Amino acid sequence: VVVLWCVTVSSEALNLSDLLERVSMASDKLHSLSTSLTSDVGSQLPPIFKIMRPSQCHTSSLQTPTDKEQALNVPEEELLSLARSLLLSWSDPLAVLLAEAHNLVHPDKSAILSKTKDLHLHSSSLGAGLEHLIHKMGAQSQGIISLPYNGDVGTDKNASLSNFYFLLTCFRRDSHKIDSFLKVLRCRASKRPEMC
Amino acid sequence: IPPGKPSLTSCRSPEKETFTCWWKPSYTGGLPTTYHLYYRLENSEIVRECPDYHTAGQNSCFFNKNETTIWRTYNITVVATNRLGSNYSDPVDIDVVYIVQPHTPENVTVLVMKEDDPVPYLRVSWEKPRNADTRSGWITLIYQLRIRMKNQDEWEEHDAGQQKVFNVFTPHSGGTYMVQVRCRPDHGLWSEWSPPTYVEVPDYL
Ligand code: NA
Ligand code: NA
Ligand code: NA
Numbered sequence: 001v002v003v004l005w006c007v008t009v010s011s012e013a014l015n016l017s018d019l020l021e022r023v024s025m026a027s028d029k030l031h032s033l034s035t036s037l038t039s040d041v042g043s044q045l046p047p048i049f050k051i052m053r054p055s056q057c058h059t060s061s062l063q064t065p066t067d068k069e070q071a072l073n074v075p076e077e078e079l080l081s082l083a084r085s086l087l088l089s090w091s092d093p094l095a096v097l098l099a100e101a102h103n104l105v106h107p108d109k110s111a112i113l114s115k116t117k118d119l120h121l122h123s124s125s126l127g128a129g130l131e132h133l134i135h136k137m138g139a140q141s142q143g144i145i146s147l148p149y150n151g152d153v154g155t156d157k158n159a160s161l162s163n164f165y166f167l168l169t170c171f172r173r174d175s176h177k178i179d180s181f182l183k184v185l186r187c188r189a190s191k192r193p194e195m196c
Numbered sequence: 197i198p199p200g201k202p203s204l205t206s207c208r209s210p211e212k213e214t215f216t217c218w219w220k221p222s223y224t225g226g227l228p229t230t231y232h233l234y235y236r237l238e239n240s241e242i243v244r245e246c247p248d249y250h251t252a253g254q255n256s257c258f259f260n261k262n263e264t265t266i267w268r269t270y271n272i273t274v275v276a277t278n279r280l281g282s283n284y285s286d287p288v289d290i291d292v293v294y295i296v297q298p299h300t301p302e303n304v305t306v307l308v309m310k311e312d313d314p315v316p317y318l319r320v321s322w323e324k325p326r327n328a329d330t331r332s333g334w335i336t337l338i339y340q341l342r343i344r345m346k347n348q349d350e351w352e353e354h355d356a357g358q359q360k361v362f363n364v365f366t367p368h369s370g371g372t373y374m375v376q377v378r379c380r381p382d383h384g385l386w387s388e389w390s391p392p393t394y395v396e397v398p399d400y401l
């Protein structure tokens with residue numbers, strides 16, 4: 001609740017640099033949360049169910065920079081729009097994860113459920129922050145797209161846990177991209193460049 | 197007999213721009229044995245060989261900026277070969293974003309500050325590791341320092357966040373203090389501690 005308030009309600013009064021400071025703190029938290037949740041869920045999965053298949057992530061068709069040189073050459077508006085598109089593309093699958101977390105068979109189910117709720121909440125809050133940022137930067141929103149998610153998590157017990165884990169590994173990567181793009185933007189706008 | 201199975205021991209990137217992988221040589225029975233590292237990038241069918249066996253020393257492979265991409269999995273295997281045959285390591289999947297371990301912070305300086313206060317304090321300052329491009333925001337580093345009196349065992353640790361200066365209050369009157377600083381990226385591994393910096397605190401009681 002506190003985070004929601006920080007990012008959405010008070011952001012009108014913030015300048016660009018402060019707003020970027022807030023959204024990058026939120027994206028940092030979101031990525032850390034996804035890492036922790038991925039590790040909780042993965043702890044119970046035999047390696048065979050953990051084979052990485054990131055090329056099958058529903059966001060994999062979105063072209064994003066793949067190293068520093070590329071990232072620093074992307075115009076600011078476009079970096080922001082990539083971050084927003086990635087996050088927007090997770091609205092549906094995060095809702096699926098949240099629904100599915102109630103049905104998981106897992107010894108750490110209550111921790112997983114609670115972290116999945118947090119993930120959902122933080123993600124909405126960051127989304128609201130990004131909307132403000134887009135508005136503030138006067139950025140065009142045509143470039144923002146939401147990639148469709150058509151999968152479900154599955155009913156078989158192992159398949160369900162393994163798909164849950166698969167979705168989390170996709171989200172973990174995307175939340176790292178979002179966090180990295182926002183931190184580049186934060187340093188460009190920073191009033192305290194010595195902190196960067 | 198053919199060589200034993202080699203193993204990939206670790207892969208590390210100091211700055212999110214390049215990385216190195218190291219392996220442990222296998223049992224060779226004294227026969228001359230060569231090692232080759234092969235990798236396949238996510239979404240590619242092409243198997244490539246290590247681009248540089250020399251830069252990072254023995255039993256290693258270095259990937260320079262052009263050969264390093266992030267958010268893409270490298271599937272890596274090491275092959276040991278001698279005249280009696282070959283043996284393969286277990287393959288390892290790595291994404292460079294999860295193996296970032298910076299070099300240690302540099303130029304750690306400790307000053308005894310007196311000002312008007314009768315009790316002096318220590319001002320510890322340092323610089324980021326030279327190769328980490330924090331200025332562009334490509335890598336974000338947070339710092340931690342630890343301090344102890346030279347003749348004691350217990351370290352006192354302090355988190356400095358992204359700042360590169362930290363004041364430590366209420367040191368004992370008189371004595372030599374040891375200070376070390378380390379850093380880690382926002383989502384990565386701690387660096388080694390810097391070599392100790394010593395400071396003499398005057399008697400002020
Ligand atoms: Na080498
Ligand atoms: Na590169
Ligand atoms: Na930094």
